[in-house]
Amino acid sequence: MELSDGKFHRLMGPEALPAFSETDELESVWGRRWGAADEVSTLRSVLMRRPSQGLGHISEDAYDSDLEALVDPARRWYWTGRDRPDLALVDEQYQGFVDVLEANGVDVVFAPELPATYTKAVYTRDPLFTIPGGAVIGRLAPRMRRGEEQSITQTVASAGLPILGTITGAGLAEGGSFVKVRKDLAFFGTSVRCNPDGYRQLARILEEQGITLKQVNLPGYLIHLDMCSSMIDDNLALVNPRLAPYDYMTALWDLGIETVEVDAHEEWACNLLVLDNRRIVMPDHLPRTAAMLRDTVGVDVTAIPFREILKNGGGMHCSTMELQRDWA
Helix, strand or coil, rough: CCCCCCHHHHHHHHCCCCCCCCHHHHHHHCCCCEEEECCCEEEEEECCCCCCHHHHHCCCCHHEEEEEEECCEEEEEEEEECCCCCCHHHHHHHHHHHHHHHHHCCCCCCCCCCCCCCCCCCCCCCCCEEEEEEEEEECCCCCCCCCCCHHHHHHHHHHHEEEEEECCCCECCCCHEEEEEEEEEEEEEECCCCHHHHHHHHHHHHCCCCCCCEEEHHHHCCCHHHHHHEEEECCCCEEECCCHHHHHHHHHHHCCCCCECCCCCCCCCCCEEECCCCEEEEEEECCCHHHHHHHCCCCCEEECCCHHHCCCCCCCCCCCCCEEEEEC
């Protein structure tokens, strides 16, 4: 067929609009409305990875009294406290969390098990970021976790999730330090684990998606923003004021977002998972904060055992990454 006159090409396209992330376009081309515009809308699909069998290699003779933890001399693992992991309890508590999610209609996508040296790979929050339309693959800071990115990329791509960008070069960016507060506004906490180069790269990628990314600096050795703050509703956030950056809290207030504070004896209570607006899952050893959320701001709290897994260095929020929340 002779195509030099361009009649065929004029007939068949191109069609730049509707844009990639328009909901009808995303559903027709990629199968569903992937990604998330916030941290609080109805959770539909989540990425998880079961605890590593490598936790069984942790030995009590590696106890470091200065760090109050069992620490691998080769820097491949650590476990807080003197006692080695109770693997049966780890699996039981993890499965209990999965059961709650599935009982609430959440589709759990599991990344495959990695070699035993990847003892932190259970924390699927860190290797990526999800926004409306898909995911950005991050770059993990510690050598013990480097390489999880490839497995995560393969897993979410196989599920159908579009990959919108990747942090490269010397950038370090982890999903635990990223929070979406509006469809067009997110915050990123730079820290010992997330550097300014990672922030700049992520900001450029998000700018193409119509999202402004604001940087806040985390204090000391606080690694992620989700250790000191969690959105509970569109206009409600739980914060630990002893750890949260003041400029982050004032930015929330300027947006009309009310903040409530964790109990002073429950420093890590922010690390929870929102199932829907003011409906959350959190560990059951944080009763004061749970009672405050129920009684003062009307949050529906499901509290379940999760304390053993926390000894590995992360909580419920760390152990999940939303692949899909409802968004318009």
